[in-house]
Amino acid sequence: MSYERIIDQYITTNDHFLQEFIAQTLHDYPNKKNEWTRFLLREAIQNPEKATILLYLKVEPEDVEAAMMIKEGLDRIHNSIRHFFTQLLLDFTPDIILENQHLLTDLINDQDWDIYQVLSEGSEDEVWKEYIKILTRLESESDFNMNVYLLAKKIAFTLVKKNYITRDQVMMMFEANRNEEWFQYDGYLAVYMMGLMEMKETTAQLVSLLTRDDDMLLEEISEALISFQTDEVVDAVKVYLNDMEANIFATSIIENIKTEHAVNELRNAYHQVEADMQGTIFEALVHQLSPSAEPEIQDYLNHVGSSNFIDINLLAYSYFKLLGIDHPRLGIWRDNLDKR
Template sequence: MNFLQKIEPYLTSDDLLVQEFVVHALEDYPDVPEEWVTRLLKEAVNKKEKESSILVFADKHQLSEEALKVLLDGLEKAERSKKHLYTKFLENIEPQLAMNYKNELTPYHTKETWDFYELLLNGTEEEVWNKYGEIINKLEQAPEYDHELFIKGKKVVKTLVQKGWINEKEIALILSENLNENWFSFDGILAVYAIRLLKLETHTPILASLLTREEDVLLEEVADALISFQSEEVVRAVEPYLNQSDSVIFATSVVGNIKLPLSIDVLQSAYHQVTEEDQDIIFEALCHQLSLDCLPEIEDYMESEPEVYLVEPEPVAYGYFTVMGVKHPKLPKWKRVAEKRERQFQEDMNNSNQNNALSTPAPYQNTDKVGRNDPCPCGSGKKYKKCCLN
């Protein structure tokens, strides 16, 4: 069985730890079937205990018309504090699909957004390029990163690609200009996104070399582009960056989300070479490969009774062994530890919310109760690894 075939029986598991493991494993994987996204959304809407864990990690995937209908139903039923988890999915909606459901989506979009979609669908080449230039200028001049504006920039690039108004030569020129700079411009970052859309795999070595950069927005796009290629060439190009602490997180994300035998070999090799602190990242990626070939390293890691660094090992190991159908004497213990930690985390969050309601919030301090992929407790909406963890 391949990766997706192993996951499917557990896609909507009633075991919350297994459910979260599955959704984590699918989070950055590019070939999740549209029908699965719909199924996960239905599960989130109909089972409130799963709502947050599913919605936080499933929002990168494309919305089909059926999924949009489920999302709208969820928005209508959701508590006010949870509505933002649903509206985040609207970032990925195609302009034409949004227009088809304009009446239903009007409460969640401004007139400016509808004008923007109209431009993307019916604007001339010059008008679309002018909009792109306007967005780039605003992004560069903004005092801090504007995520909503960046998403608009990606939508413009997607339109330029779909309509054939940008080509490989232009993209390569933008990329080469940015390689000589200390920091990538937003034009350069969006060129990486265009490389992904056009499947320009010849740029694999250059993209891999960017994994040592310290620009999170760029690194997200680089990782997504490399993952989308699903090739052995990418695995080989990224392999050297698994052994460097400054690039191991994104490098591991790339290799871990390419489901090939070579990926397993490379991850196993890296596991025995990296520091103990970085081993937990490799361990999680090996679990997400869903292969029995990974068992030696996974068992070695769990037997070492690892400290919590960036990954909480018990729920990951519990999910892996359960999905793989492998019996392990410590499964009940791992489940108890994971559930206890989650209860403690929720209690801490509830206490924090109560304290914040009575006083000015203090700067958030890192704790070991948050997984690197979990939503950051500071409330930024970002993943912990991209926020207070840094």
């Protein structure tokens, strides 16, 4: 059974732990169905004890129905989880954010509301002016400001969606940064736009940067490469699975490309990496939800009793339950989850 068929079958389960795992495994997967996200949203609204699901949800920016669900949910939920819902609203398009301005006054300042108005109704020149201004603002800040950077990504998103920027222009921004010691903000945003524009031809250039000591750059590269969903990405990235510096990001990329080739390369890497790196490979194999990975998953469980870095109980319990394998330790893992 394929990854997506497993999610289709089990997303409606009453098992809280399986739903938590499903929310986790869908977090970085770019091809998730809108109805999956909406169902998990509904679960969190109707069952406050499932609010942890919201930690992992990513909404499709143009999913109007999901935005309506969040808006309606804000009238029903407890104040203790209200911030999860308002934060999700920031992931939508500028138009949807403007429609919900009254719910976001605490998260967006007056100056930035004017920018959202330009993104919704402004001309091409006006959007470009905001883009240049936001880059200047980012570079002038003494400390990194995540809210300003996320607003910059909203402007970049608008440039792409309204066809105000070309692939050649994005490549020029990227190339201007690629050989520098440190990327500037326009370089980060260029990588983000390469993902939005599905510029799969840039796979080799992006992968070559995986050893950079720059987490923001690596996050954008990972998201772009995952969005391509190709075995070409797997083949380019697999050489970094045994690299102590790049292992975590490389593993995450291949974990979220749902092909049998990706599973096979993770299985091969499991037997080649140092023992202290096998945990990340184990977690990636679990999230692939492939029966062929059972030997490596079982091997890891036989040799590792606990971990401070990964939730072995949730991972093992979810893998065997979702694949319908009656493992003798299922009850133990479930008891451990109930006690946590």
